[in-house]
Amino acid sequence: MTEFEKAYALTGMKDVLPPDGAQWEALEAIVRDWLAGYGYLNLRTPVLEQTRLFARGIGEVTDIVEKEMYSFVDPLNNERLTMRPEFTAGMVRAAIEHNILYERPRRVYAMGPVFRHEKPQRGRYRQFHQIDVEALGFAGPDVDAELIVMLARLWKRLGLSDIRLELNSLGQADERAAHRAALVSHLEQHMDVLDEEARRRMYANPLRVLDTKNPAMQAMANAAPRLFDFLGETSLTHYHGLCAMLDDAGIAYTFNPRLVRGLDYYNLTVFEWVTDRLGAQGTVCGGGRYDGLIELLGGKPAPAVGFAIGIERLLDLWSESGGSALATECQVYMVHQGEAARRAAHRLGEQLRDAGLRVVVHAGSTGFKSQFRRADASGAIAAVVLGEDELASGSATVKWLRQDAEASGAQQESIPFDRLSTDLKSRI
Ligand code: ATP
Numbered sequence: 001m002t003e004f005e006k007a008y009a010l011t012g013m014k015d016v017l018p019p020d021g022a023q024w025e026a027l028e029a030i031v032r033d034w035l036a037g038y039g040y041l042n043l044r045t046p047v048l049e050q051t052r053l054f055a056r057g058i059g060e061v062t063d064i065v066e067k068e069m070y071s072f073v074d075p076l077n078n079e080r081l082t083m084r085p086e087f088t089a090g091m092v093r094a095a096i097e098h099n100i101l102y103e104r105p106r107r108v109y110a111m112g113p114v115f116r117h118e119k120p121q122r123g124r125y126r127q128f129h130q131i132d133v134e135a136l137g138f139a140g141p142d143v144d145a146e147l148i149v150m151l152a153r154l155w156k157r158l159g160l161s162d163i164r165l166e167l168n169s170l171g172q173a174d175e176r177a178a179h180r181a182a183l184v185s186h187l188e189q190h191m192d193v194l195d196e197e198a199r200r201r202m203y204a205n206p207l208r209v210l211d212t213k214n215p216a217m218q219a220m221a222n223a224a225p226r227l228f229d230f231l232g233e234t235s236l237t238h239y240h241g242l243c244a245m246l247d248d249a250g251i252a253y254t255f256n257p258r259l260v261r262g263l264d265y266y267n268l269t270v271f272e273w274v275t276d277r278l279g280a281q282g283t284v285c286g287g288g289r290y291d292g293l294i295e296l297l298g299g300k301p302a303p304a305v306g307f308a309i310g311i312e313r314l315l316d317l318w319s320e321s322g323g324s325a326l327a328t329e330c331q332v333y334m335v336h337q338g339e340a341a342r343r344a345a346h347r348l349g350e351q352l353r354d355a356g357l358r359v360v361v362h363a364g365s366t367g368f369k370s371q372f373r374r375a376d377a378s379g380a381i382a383a384v385v386l387g388e389d390e391l392a393s394g395s396a397t398v399k400w401l402r403q404d405a406e407a408s409g410a411q412q413e414s415i416p417f418d419r420l421s422t423d424l425k426s427r428i
């Protein structure tokens, strides 16, 4: 046999081990329930799409398309393909392709992995996961408010603290064009502080230059003409309509004229939910309106708005805020000795599961001592012990392993087989 050089997970791509996997599942269950409460239905799209979908939908002059996409040529047919770096483009493609948004607007969501070739650090990975929610065919601002109110409910449901909402409006194309001219001339006057990327983008995508994380450019960016000051009557009405609905719902927000978001397709409403508790990567959720995207991708014009939550950052913040109860392998651990007891353990184990209990029947080593060590490590509340004596008397020995269990005082007791499942069920 030739020696195998051990394989490792790829840089920036993480394994989720137990019990963390249980936290993921707990979050996913809460999220599904939360979305169902607002009428959002699941729409699943493939991880792989044609590269041109993202180049067009996200915009050529963006971080994602310029340098973060995992793209390759399919060797079987020479097609250029990309692992999705975000959900919106694929969701919109699917909605157009299957004609689902013209008879009535649609509320849809997806959850799953996305891929970006970034420098890995806390809260920034190369495979990460998003909860993506899209309201397709709605002009707002009522549905913009709905999305934000919904998010506030999720944060409350998870018991998150220290998460705040930042809000801006990017207006419409003509307003951005007027602002753009003023912005480009501002950038031209500050060529000396622009980094290489900014110089490259300043004509193709000047707004994105303001999204910079370069500290040397912050003063220049802060002094730049604000897009918000170029908004006309209609855009302002939309923005103030949204603000009034948030006020009604008792949701606090900060107006942030610097907020432009990383993608090209946004207009009017843009928002981010930010926390200071996660270090540098503090944006947990970003969203906004993208009324031009459906037409840009070949559909009949229709307005739309949506957001994406970064699941890793949300889980991180959730555990910072207390998190959910730690997951255990089971509630009952069955310990047994001898062949007859082993068979009884499996039979009784099935009865306990019928009653809705989570049960592990010991497998492997035979000594009582090592079985009890496993029972403890499993996090079980009770160990059910079956040996010769128990089989002879028709009663199991039940050992309560946790002090907080309703053990009615006794640490150990004997319970007849025919009462075991009702008895344990009522006390666990
Ligand atoms: P950033 O400015 O942090 O790069 P972004 O604008 O690129 O964020 P979006 O495209 O809006 O992020 O993605 C939505 C959410 O997905 C972000 O708010 C964040 O929570 C999460 N996210 C983005 N990139 C990563 C990543 N590389 N690893 C983990 N989570 C991420």
Ligand code: MG
Residues within 6 Å of the ligand: 063, 262
């Ligand atoms: Mg990014």
